[in-house]
Amino acid sequence: MKKNYGSKLxxxxxxxxxxxxxxxxxxxxxxxxxxxxxxxxMGGVTLFLFLVQLLTGILLLLYYRPGEDSAYESVRxxxxxxxxxxxxxxxxxWSANLLVLFAFIHMFSVFFSKAYEKxxxxxxxTGFITLVFTLAFGFSGYLLPWNxxxxxxxxxxxxxxxxxxxxxxxxxxxxxxxxxxxxxxLSRFFGIHVAILPAIFTVFLGLHLLFIKRQGMHEPxxxxxxxxxKKKYIPFFPDFALKDLMLWVIVFNILIFLSLYFPWExxxxxxxxxxxPQGIKPEWYFMFMFQSLxxxxxxxxxxxxxxxxxxxxxxxxxxWMLVPFIKVKHxxxxxxxxxxxxxxxxxxxxxxxxxxxxxx
Amino acid sequence: xxxxxxxxxNTLLSLSGVGGVLAVFYPILSFLNPPKSxxxxxxxxxxxxxxxxxxxxxxxxKFGRTPVILIKTExxxxxxxxxxxxxxxxxxxxxxxxxxxxxACHNGIYDLNGRNVSGPPPRPLEQYDVxxxxxxxxxxxxx
Numbered sequence: 049m050k051k052n053y054g055s056k057l058x059x060x061x062x063x064x065x066x067x068x069x070x071x072x073x074x075x076x077x078x079x080x081x082x083x084x085x086x087x088x089x090m091g092g093v094t095l096f097l098f099l100v101q102l103l104t105g106i107l108l109l110l111y112y113r114p115g116e117d118s119a120y121e122s123v124r125x126x127x128x129x130x131x132x133x134x135x136x137x138x139x140x141x142w143s144a145n146l147l148v149l150f151a152f153i154h155m156f157s158v159f160f161s162k163a164y165e166k167x168x169x170x171x172x173x174t175g176f177i178t179l180v181f182t183l184a185f186g187f188s189g190y191l192l193p194w195n196x197x198x199x200x201x202x203x204x205x206x207x208x209x210x211x212x213x214x215x216x217x218x219x220x221x222x223x224x225x226x227x228x229x230x231x232x233x234l235s236r237f238f239g240i241h242v243a244i245l246p247a248i249f250t251v252f253l254g255l256h257l258l259f260i261k262r263q264g265m266h267e268p269x270x271x272x273x274x275x276x277x278k279k280k281y282i283p284f285f286p287d288f289a290l291k292d293l294m295l296w297v298i299v300f301n302i303l304i305f306l307s308l309y310f311p312w313e314x315x316x317x318x319x320x321x322x323x324x325p326q327g328i329k330p331e332w333y334f335m336f337m338f339q340s341l342x343x344x345x346x347x348x349x350x351x352x353x354x355x356x357x358x359x360x361x362x363x364x365x366x367x368w369m370l371v372p373f374i375k376v377k378h379x380x381x382x383x384x385x386x387x388x389x390x391x392x393x394x395x396x397x398x399x400x401x402x403x404x405x406x407x408x
Numbered sequence: 409x410x411x412x413x414x415x416x417x418n419t420l421l422s423l424s425g426v427g428g429v430l431a432v433f434y435p436i437l438s439f440l441n442p443p444k445s446x447x448x449x450x451x452x453x454x455x456x457x458x459x460x461x462x463x464x465x466x467x468x469x470k471f472g473r474t475p476v477i478l479i480k481t482e483x484x485x486x487x488x489x490x491x492x493x494x495x496x497x498x499x500x501x502x503x504x505x506x507x508x509x510x511x512a513c514h515n516g517i518y519d520l521n522g523r524n525v526s527g528p529p530p531r532p533l534e535q536y537d538v539x540x541x542x543x544x545x546x547x548x549x550x551x
Contacts, residue, residue, distance in 0.1 A: 107439055129443045132435035297428075 077264065077284035082271045087157035088288075089295050091260075094154050096296045097147035098253070100303065101185075104140040105242070112192070114238040116231030119194035120317040127314060138307035144186055146303060148333045151179050159371070159391050163266035169372035171263070174256040176369040181249045186331055188241040194234060199318035200328040202237075203229045208341065211354045230320065329405070336398045337361055339405035368394075452548040455488075458540045466502035469547070475499055476536060476547060477509070481520065488536035488547045489522040495529045509533070 061067060079088065111130055113122040126133035155175065158164060164172035191202045206229065210220035225232030271279065282288055316325075330338050337357075344353035367374070376386050384392070450472030461467075466479040468491050475491040479502050489509070491499050498513035508525070509518040517526045522533035537548040 103436075107436065110440070111442075131438035131441065131443065133439060135435055136439055 073261070074285045075283075078281035079265050079284055079288045080267050080271055081280040081282050082268070084161060084268055084270075087154075087161060088265055089292060090150055090154035090157055092292045093295060093299050094147060094150040095253075095257075096299060097143050097150060097303075100139065100143040100300075101147060102246075104136050104143065107136050108140060109242060114192070114235055116194070116234060119192060119234055120314075123193040124314060134311065135307060138311050139303060141312040142303055142306045142310075144189065145332070146299070146306075148182060148186060148331075151182055152333070155179060156391065156395060158266075160388065161266065161268050163268075164372040166372070168259070168263060168266060171256060171259040172372050173369055174252050174259065178249065178252045178256055180365070181245055181252065183333065185241065185245050185249070186333065188237040188245065190331055191234060191237045192241065193314060194318045195315040196318050196322070196325055197315050197328065199229060199320075200324045201330050202233065204328065204338075205330060205334070206233075208354065208358060211352060211358055213355070228320070332402060332406075335405035336401035339401045339408070343401075343404075364394075450549075452546055455538075455545040455547050458543045458545055461545065464504055464507075468499060471536070471547065471549075477502065478538070478545070478547065479509075479520065481507070486538035486540070486545065487520050487522075488538045489518075490534040490536070493529055494524065494531040494533065495527075500533070 058067070079085070108126065111122055111126045111133065113119065123137070127137055128134075130136075158172065158175070187202075187205060191198045206220055206223045209223060210216045212219065221227065223233070223236070224230070225236040329335065340361075341354055341357045344357050346353050348356050371387070374387075379385065453469065453471055455467075455469050455478055461478075461480050463480050463484055464482045466477055469476050469478055477489050477491040477500060479487040479489075481487065489500075493500050493511035493513065493516050495511065495514060495516050498511050500509050500511045500516075500518065502508075503510050507520065509520070509522070510516070511518075511527070511529065515527045516524065516529040518529065518533055519525050522535055524530070524532050535550055537550050539546050539548070
């Protein structure tokens with residue numbers, strides 16, 4: 049009886065909207081299975097963590113009140129008074145960190161498997177843009193509890209923008225909503241974090257997912273070379289989807305475990321007139337940039353050290369985004385191909401400078 | 409009915425699935441329910457000086473979280489009543505000309521003892537006790 053109603057409903061919708069594409073996706077889509085298939089799941093985990101962010105973010109909005117006099121107090125209210133408020137806030141903070149981590153893992157796995165090559169250039173570009181916006185989410189969200197650490201990290205972070213020639217100063221004023229980091233900055237960051245970024249982010253994430261659905265999973269070289277009968281595929285539904293789901297459950301449990309045993313501190317309320325406390329540091333995913341800027345000398349030849357650093361990261365990011373369009377000649381006698389080498393150097397650079405940031 | 413292995417495992421899996429879903433939704437639903445604010449219960453408040461309060465006038469005072477209307481009648485009597493109309497909770501006002509309490513939202517009218525005289529209000533306004541101690545007006549909850 050129940051089944052009957054279900055199929056009637058499907059027929060009703062099918063008559064009007066033609067569900068063939070959905071049926072094709074569910075019944076015929078296949079995912080290659082090989083020893084590197086584990087990397088296929090990293091994007092899915094990132095997507096899952098984004099959904100967690102969306103849900104917990106909406107929940108926090110019910111109690112969070114932006115403003116110099118209320119932001120810190122409302123977060124304290126959330127973590128002390130609201131039932132499970134501490135849990136929701138911890139999950140939001142932890143999930144944000146894991147999200148960035150998995151986004152980086154996803155990006156480098158795509159890079160090293162050369163999945164960005166034709167025809168997936170735009171999937172790579174939209175993915176990179178989504179990552180940049182993810183980092184912007186992290187930067188703007190960090191300030192919202194309006195505590196000492198976030199206040200000074202935002203001061204430093206927005207100050208770095210100011211070293212850019214010509215556009216630096218106006219851009220800094222725009223970000224801060226004035227000369228200095230004040231309540232105006234908080235209002236601005238709040239608006240950016242909960243309205244502007246979600247809107248832009250959704251567009252690029254939507255495109256990214258659409259491209260993947262249209263083109264299917266990338267097959268690595270080693271898999272493509274196999275004779276047809278040796279190529280193993282699993283159905284997207286239910287096999288791949290269930291594996292995806294299982295991984296989501298595992299990540300969700302890790303997330304809850306971290307939130308329970310390693311809660312995020314709220315710290316002291318930001319005070320614009322107090323001197324900066326020891327150990328001001330950005331979130332770990334900005335650490336490698338922060339540390340590089342710290343290590344650069346004040347002047348390199350005639351350019352300011354900081355400006356050189358900012359320009360370097362800007363250029364590196366741009367090149368990284370355009371990697372699918374860069375043609376590098378294959379070197380038959382090189383053990384490691386040039387692009388792979390650049391990738392390895394990039395990972396090594398990020399890892400080493402992040403570690404230095406924490407021990408120096 | 410024979411319970412085979414597959415059925416048993418499926419039941420077990422569904423039960424743990426339901427448990428998992430509950431473990432997610434219970435915190436979320438609890439979070440949605442706002443905590444009661446810890447404002448202390450107020451039993452009496454001071455409402456200013458007797459000689460500064462003109463006869464045939466009124467003012468609205470916060471009594472804890474509820475608004476209270478304090479009225480000084482023409483014969484220098486004090487009346488204190490809850491100011492939230494019993495109809496739909498608008499704040500009432502004292503009409504100097506008719507010597508009545510009016511709720512302007514839907515024309516509810518109360519007399520000076522808080523009795524609902526006409527209009528939609530279903531119940532009288534709650535009365536408070538007013539005393540003048542050392543020239544200071546003190547409003548106290550009755551009962």
